[in-house]
Amino acid sequence: MITASHNPEDDNGIKLIDPLGEMMATDWEVLATELANALEGSLAAVLDRIVAATGVDLSQQASVALAYDTRITSPQLAQAVTDGASAVGATVNNFGVLTTPQLHYIVRCTNDPDYGEPTEAGYFAKITSAFTHIRANGSAVRNYVPYLRLDGSNGVGAIKMKTLLAHLGGLLKVETFNDGTQGRLNHQCGADFVKLYQKAPEGIPFAKITSAFTHIRANGSAVRNYVPYLRLDGANGVGAIKMKTLLAHLGGLLKVETFNDGTQGRLNHQCGADFVKLYQKAPEGIPLDAGVRCVSFDGDADRIVYFYHDENLVFNLLDGDKIATLVASYLKELLDAAQITVDVAVVQTAYANGSSTHYITSVLKLPVKCVPTGVKHLHEAAQKFDIGVYFEANGHGTVLFSSKAQEVIRGAAQKNSVYPEQQQAARKLLYTMNLINQTVGDAIADMLLVETVLHAKGFCTPEWNALYTDLPNRQLKINVANRNIITTTDAERCCVTPANLQPAIDLLVGSVSCGRAFVRPSGTEDVVRVYAEASTQEAANELAYEVGLKVYELAGGVCEKPKP
Missing domain, CATH: 3.30.310.50 (Alpha-D-phosphohexomutase, C-terminal domain)
Known part of the structure; x- marks a missing residue:
């Protein structure tokens, strides 16, 4: 994956994905570093040594999946990857502009066909089908309003949001700001900016709270406080591009307005999840309306943070800790309703706010596993539970289901001998599991997951935020x-x-x-x-x-x- 994620637009780099769509194993990092540092004259010898040390079978045809974000340097670097891989006899499948999690998904499906179809279309079909099935009984409950504002960080997430919303068919309304049309990637916007500075990203103009509700579906998609409307800060990256495809699939179930969609701004400049997290303020280019739910992707759409402004237009951030607690509470409710017994845990680092840890252990009564900083440590620890929920405070995270958990959930969803409410809960669990990209943190899938939970609980964004108060x-x-x-x-x-x-x-x-x-x-x-x-x-x-x-x-x- 050619990307520099949440970093400034002038930066670029790569992310390496293992055959199961997960992050590269730590022992291979050492080999990759050795290869990267090899002098040109010794490159072949270093490759031969790595092949011998790892037992690679060179008689097998190698295939490399390649994609890149919206940085101007990405196509040139992608060509370099193609030339290098081709030079040693590998076949390169260039998928063009994708979010990082989309490429993780495609790699997983290529080597594990049961996981899904290894295409971008297959990615959207899987997650939107799950989202639509969960919403089948009505798109608004209690205080949840299916309306959201997305700070796209002027990155790829804002782009992909359009695709997502097309798939959702109106189940969720998302207004996207910092969609890449004007601002710079991750500049004064994005999840890191919002988290760090505890304020909304730049570029959201002032307006009355009622303006948000004009975007709610005409057939009355809000019960209690949930409104299926959302504003997306696409970080002027690939997420904003892909959002168009997503929305086409959703069929109006969610309305997403995308800002920072890459048409004007620079990638991750004053926008995006990192900007929003780092500077604790809204990204540029996204309207500032009281009570309107907003979401920011980072440049390659693998991080996500939510934010909103209260009636006094005070910025409120809902970071990875808030997402983890919301998701864990929902999964626990469904497991209890379905009478399914599996071990569930939330994995955190020392940076997790103490209030979130207290809420998980004291209110949800779930265990918390603390690991060293780094998403690899979180992912590895989450794999040790039947259901492991992990989100870094910066908004990178997902939920992992063990083979045992998947088998039990599928069995309960198909079992007709249980009470109807038990089977219904099991089916919701199954759809929720399909909604989640288990390979890596995925801003698009995580956004749909959050909207699913808010809808199920009937929550507006302030109600979600009020579950617990972060310690300063x-x-x-x-x-x-x-x-x-x-x-x-x-x-x-x-x-x-x-x-x-x-x-x-x-x-x-x-x-x-x-x-x-x-x-x-x-x-x-x-x-x-x-x-x-x-x-x-x-x-x-x-x-x-x-x-x-x-x-x-x-x-x-x-x-x-x-x-x-």
């Missing part, structure tokens, strides 16, 4: 001479070295209400990252400062000391 938090970066002096354990929540640092952190944490803090070394630069949360923003800021100061003093800080 603060993050800092401390420059150090050597980041390797910091080592951690317990999923990065406890500092091992320097030996006197963790006791100092414990004393500081114990002095504030609802305090929590941890430090971890950056994986790429001589920086130590500090996370702190407390009952008030002032306390969180002070705790982060004090912990950062201890890092500076005890772990070889350089440059300026942290300031309050």
